[in-house]
Amino acid sequence: MAKTKEKACKICKSIYEEGDKCPNCESKEFTENFKGKMEVINAEKSQIAKNLGINKNGLYAIKTR
Numbered sequence: 001m002a003k004t005k006e007k008a009c010k011i012c013k014s015i016y017e018e019g020d021k022c023p024n025c026e027s028k029e030f031t032e033n034f035k036g037k038m039e040v041i042n043a044e045k046s047q048i049a050k051n052l053g054i055n056k057n058g059l060y061a062i063k064t065r
């Protein structure tokens with residue numbers, strides 16, 4: 001099995017491995033140079049998620065560049 005690289009969407013910071021399109025916002029703007037990972041498990045109640053504009057649970061990059 002081929003190893004896939006983790007990518008972070010530049011728009012919503014969602015982290016994904018497969019495909020070249022963000023499964024969250026369908027943007028094709030991604031980077032492999034992201035810093036930090038954060039799992040959002042309670043997006044509706046999390047203030048951090050709100051600050052980052054995240055409204056869906058999942059794995060997100062803290063910083064993209």
Ligand SMILES: [Zn+2]
Binds near residue numbers: 014025026
């Ligand atoms: Zn996205």
